[in-house]
Amino acid sequence: MKKPASAVPAKKRSFMEFMKRREGQRGLVIVLFMAIPLLLLAVFTYIPFLKMVQFSFFDMKYIGDRTFVGLQNYIDVFKRDDIFGALFVSVYYMGGAVVQLALALFFASLMVFKVKGDAFFKGAMFFPYLICGIAVGFIFKFFYARGFVLDSLLQLLGMEMEDIPMWLQDQRINNISLAATSVWRYTGQNMILFLGAMMSVDSDLYEAASLDGANKWHQFRYIILPSIKSIVVLNLILSISGSLSAFEPPYVITNGTMGTGTYFVIMNRLAHENQKVGLACAMAIVLLAIIILCTVAQKLFFKYVFDDGTADESKAAVRRRKMEEKAAKKAAKSGAMAQSSVSGKGGQK
Template sequence: MTAYTDHKKKKSLLQWARSRKGQQIIIIVTFMFIPLLLLLTFTYIPFGEMAKFSLYKMSYTSTPEYLGLDNYKEVFKNKEIFSSLKLSLYYMAGSIIQLVLALYLATILSFKTKGGNIFKGFMFFPYLISGIAIGFIFRFFFTRGFVFDTVLQWCGFDLENLPYWLRTQGLNNVSLVATSIWRYFGQNMVLFIGAIMSVDSELYEAAELDGANKFKQFIHIILPSIKTIFTLNVIMSITGSLSAFEPPYVIANNGANGTATYFIKMNNIAFTNKKIGLASAMAIVLFLIIFAVTILQKLFFKYAFRNANAEDQIVSKKKKRLAMSKKKEAV
């Protein structure tokens, strides 16, 4: 009797696995298991190991020595490490300029513009170039007497009166931020264009019936409609500015002349000074800062776009009115 029952269960299980529903569940579980396994293996386990390293004084060859939270205290006590975070303000300011420029051009290019497709291609092309290649390009671009200085001399400037773009304190960080803006604003522009082009054209017609000009259409139609992409771009730009690495590393020769960002300092401490524990603590601190900034940005935009749903309802009513007026004209 027991053998018969076990055979029946096995048969029913096999039948379930061969059924449509069973195969769907097996495929879903399989496709979930593999990405989760990769994520666990290459992200969460290494992150846990790094968090453990941050509690020790260790290098690549020496025996680890437990320090507790001393490495975290060192991150905030060390003036060079903590001051490197201030350089992120340059990149944050640059990200704001980048987003404003991208949104402005995206709004123009979303409508019929002569040569718009060619212009989009030119603006997006820098994002496709390797960051290291861009670094070498702008390293020669800003070098004394080279491309940028030559162009300024054509405009009437004297070479002796021009500053050293990569040596002058403060100005060198502005030069590096300009390269980041040039590289990334095309990506943001394309994302904005895709979002703006998905807005129903009848909404603009409804707004024009009420006498709304282009600026009011932008504020009350375009911005609320692209709020998801806008929020995503802002979060990516601001958090990316906290982890700037390629421009100061390649262009400014590993963060020379006061251009070393937090990421550069962390890289030097880990691989030059071989203080793995301290570098791991810096990485954890940076993760917490980025996490906090992301949460604050989400809360801010949730508050900023609190009236977006109400505006969507108003616009839908205007759309209905437009449809009614078209029906009357047809009659």
């Protein structure tokens, strides 16, 4: 209260005016501050989204006539071998995503105990995430090329050149090679996420547990795992949609040839090279539908199977706790509460 506030002459009318001005200002701030982001969101996300729905029913190019074809584009998505095959290619990337999450979880649980030089290990594993996708593509094009890095390494280990498969040409394994580049790129990032969640657990808990004679597995199972459940679930969801939308590895390394075309590589080709805009839009909608389905299914799955199964509390206790949390959240809609309830979870046990 340094300045004499304008409301000090507390006449009733001037106070009302003051309130009015506040209200007006409030509205102005809301409108002004939200105008640009909402405009951008509309123009670059929701209008394109609606147009995508509309275009998916037409046979059209970017410029020129369009003809209404009903559901034909959607039928094509499932009938054309190149598109439907691309969905199968995503399965490799999903497998990669599972491997990547498992590795990340494994290394994060190693790092949570005292490690000398942890900054180096963390940095080494995380850095690939920061390299741009095109550079990653080139690095691995070089890595897998016949007679280059990987082949030389295997020869050093005593393998014969004839026994080494063509990493990028052999249709049985080239998708695995490509999915492996994603694993290389994202494992460290996942690990950092998990590690962050694990570190938020009170370190006294580990000490107490090891004094009580709990071995590392028990510490992992009863202290670490419960603390990172939600972030693991979240990452599983993200990596499923991520693997459906894999684009850069095949695009740079093989250009989608030899059966490595992922959904987006095919879609990109159809939209921008063949100008089959309608079909590409139908593909995008189908993909989005799959992603939403996966998100919902995973959430439900973990809600009923995983979440309550590993907790030491009985289901009723879980329900009660959740009710309390909900009530607390409603009472004070602030993030500080959410955080304290997270750390509180660890403390209850």
